[in-house]
Amino acid sequence: MMTFIYQLINGLQVGSIYALVALGYSMVYGIIMLLNFAHGDVIMIGAYTIWISITAMGLHPVLAVLMAVVICTLLGMFIEKVAYTPLRKSPRISLLITAIGVSMLLQNLAQIVFGANAQTIPSIVTAPNITVGSMQVSVTAVITIVVSILSMLGLTFLVQKTKMGKAMRAVSEDTEAAQLMGIHVNHTISFTFAIGSALAGIGAALYCCAYPQATPTMGSMLGLKAFVAAVLGGIGSIPGAMIGGFVIGIAEALVKAAGLSVWADGVVFAILIVVLLFKPTGLLGRTMNEKV
Amino acid sequence: MLTVENINVYYGNIHAIKDVSFRVKKGEIVTLIGANGAGKSTILNTVSGLLRSRTGSITFLDEAVDHVAPHLLVAKGLAQVPEGRRVFLQMTVEENLEMGAFTRPKSEVDAGLQDVYSRFERLKERRKQVAGTLSGGEQQMLAMGRALMSKPQLLMLDEPSMGLAPLLVEQIFEIIRELHQAGTTILLVEQNAQMALSVADRAYVLETGRVALEGSAQEMLNNDQVKKAYLGA
Numbered sequence: 001m002m003t004f005i006y007q008l009i010n011g012l013q014v015g016s017i018y019a020l021v022a023l024g025y026s027m028v029y030g031i032i033m034l035l036n037f038a039h040g041d042v043i044m045i046g047a048y049t050i051w052i053s054i055t056a057m058g059l060h061p062v063l064a065v066l067m068a069v070v071i072c073t074l075l076g077m078f079i080e081k082v083a084y085t086p087l088r089k090s091p092r093i094s095l096l097i098t099a100i101g102v103s104m105l106l107q108n109l110a111q112i113v114f115g116a117n118a119q120t121i122p123s124i125v126t127a128p129n130i131t132v133g134s135m136q137v138s139v140t141a142v143i144t145i146v147v148s149i150l151s152m153l154g155l156t157f158l159v160q161k162t163k164m165g166k167a168m169r170a171v172s173e174d175t176e177a178a179q180l181m182g183i184h185v186n187h188t189i190s191f192t193f194a195i196g197s198a199l200a201g202i203g204a205a206l207y208c209c210a211y212p213q214a215t216p217t218m219g220s221m222l223g224l225k226a227f228v229a230a231v232l233g234g235i236g237s238i239p240g241a242m243i244g245g246f247v248i249g250i251a252e253a254l255v256k257a258a259g260l261s262v263w264a265d266g267v268v269f270a271i272l273i274v275v276l277l278f279k280p281t282g283l284l285g286r287t288m289n290e291k292v
Numbered sequence: 293m294l295t296v297e298n299i300n301v302y303y304g305n306i307h308a309i310k311d312v313s314f315r316v317k318k319g320e321i322v323t324l325i326g327a328n329g330a331g332k333s334t335i336l337n338t339v340s341g342l343l344r345s346r347t348g349s350i351t352f353l354d355e356a357v358d359h360v361a362p363h364l365l366v367a368k369g370l371a372q373v374p375e376g377r378r379v380f381l382q383m384t385v386e387e388n389l390e391m392g393a394f395t396r397p398k399s400e401v402d403a404g405l406q407d408v409y410s411r412f413e414r415l416k417e418r419r420k421q422v423a424g425t426l427s428g429g430e431q432q433m434l435a436m437g438r439a440l441m442s443k444p445q446l447l448m449l450d451e452p453s454m455g456l457a458p459l460l461v462e463q464i465f466e467i468i469r470e471l472h473q474a475g476t477t478i479l480l481v482e483q484n485a486q487m488a489l490s491v492a493d494r495a496y497v498l499e500t501g502r503v504a505l506e507g508s509a510q511e512m513l514n515n516d517q518v519k520k521a522y523l524g525a
């Protein structure tokens with residue numbers, strides 16, 4: 001029972017990171033129908049940013065995290081402008097291939113600059129565990145879950161209530177009609193990348209709390225799992241991405257709790273296959289109900 | 293208000309609009325009528341800046357707008373209610389209207405909403421409802437209300453009667469008359485020539501991407517060719 005609860009907390013911790021990353025996939029897919037495979041690598045750059053900020057620049061961990069958020073945001077917007085905007089009118093497959101290309105570029109660039117070996121990131125959170133009854137709960141887990149939930153609440157407010165958030169939804173639903181409303185589509189898309197990448201920056205920091213290492217390929221697996229979370233929730237759906245993230249995190253943790261750690265990754269992709277077979281639109285995927 | 297001169301629009305190799313010219317004067321209702329595929333929507337989308345003409349010029353409020361981006365044209369006072377309404381189905385009625393006011397300062401949005409709600413009471417009742425749950429007629433009203441939110445100088449309507457029951461078509465045209473009386477300049481695209489000519493001041497008849505005929509609405513109603521091809525007489 002104890003292990004079960006520990007694993008559940010673990011699952012929530014990892015799941016909330018998946019959820020933050022999944023949001024980036026889902027928002028970008030929602031607005032330009034692109035599976036942005038470079039998204040995971042933006043997180044990798046975020047992790048290296050934290051590493052450099054703390055070890056080389058001697059910044060306070062909190063400043064290092066802010067730095068990561070800023071760098072990820074700028075990088076996301078830069079990738080969108082340089083790699084995706086010129087292909088706005090091209091077939092979607094070109095866009096997808098470009099995204100994979102950007103992903104490989106970032107990984108190889110990181111390998112040249114930082115080397116292939118893992119770099120150890122100093123602890124970001126240094127506080128003793130919290131004791132609840134007879135249990136020791138890690139502060140990192142609590143902070144991760146709280147920060148993720150706050151970020152998601154912030155995002156929900158942004159998307160539901162602000163003018164820019166509403167414009168994002170309008171462009172996602174019908175780009176041409178949005179233009180006829182006077183919405184500047186390029187700005188809106190750029191803004192969406194900024195928000196998705198900022199969440200990736202936060203995700204990078206939280207991920208580094210759980211696994212204090214940076215490697216050039218660290219974004220691949222994290223990105224893939226978050227992508228599965230986004231598909232499970234219904235790609236394009238913001239609440240879907242959040243739910244999908246938690247489900248994947250918890251599923252993975254439970255598999256580990258059952259003593260089947262080697263199967264944890266396998267289970268995630270089994271979920272992907274099951275979703276694609278039986279409910280390709282995901283849990284909260286859009287169903288189009290156009291009226292004539 | 294709007295002068296379109298000698299435009300040619302292509303979809304890849306398809307030459308959809310051939311040497312089309314027309315004008316809309318302040319306060320007028322001008323209608324473009326023509327069969328399905330004649331090029332009506334293509335013309336509106338070119339005026340809106342979503343498509344570009346290879347030749348000629350488009351002047352709106354004495355300014356050349358051939359290369360102005362669509363979202364800037366809205367700010368200049370041009371609104372289009374697109375074919376098939378294209379309301380944002382997953383957004384509420386009120387959010388749809390707010391999107392219509394995207395180019396307006398925040399302080400004007402409330403007044404705009406009140407104005408639209410007083411014109412379309414149905415929308416007021418359903419303001420918190422998602423647009424996807426509205427009937428076709430209500431969606432058309434929402435699309436029109438949404439366009440009015442931008443306080444347009446020129447309102448372009450693309451087949452507002454499409455797919456609606458006769459009673460609703462009457463209602464929509466009644467609204468068009470009211471808007472006209474309130475001073476709105478309107479460019480109306482229709483397949484329903486009878487209805488369109490009954491409200492319009494002037495008309496252009498479009499055939500396979502060309503202007504085949506033009507004149508006052510009255511002349512068109514009495515024109516034998518028009519009668520035969522479009523009025524079912």
Ligand SMILES: Nc1ncnc2c1ncn2[C@@H]1O[C@H](COP(=O)(O)OP(=O)(O)O)[C@@H](O)[C@H]1O
Nearest residue numbers: 303306308326327328329330331332333334335
């Ligand atoms: N997106 C498109 N791609 C290629 N051809 C198109 C496209 N849209 C319209 N067309 C063609 O352009 C012509 C004019 O279409 P359209 O402007 O939609 O006519 P209307 O609105 O009068 O029914 C038609 O022959 C149509 O097939």
Ligand SMILES: [Mg+2]
Nearest residue numbers: 332333334375
């Ligand atoms: Mg049409």
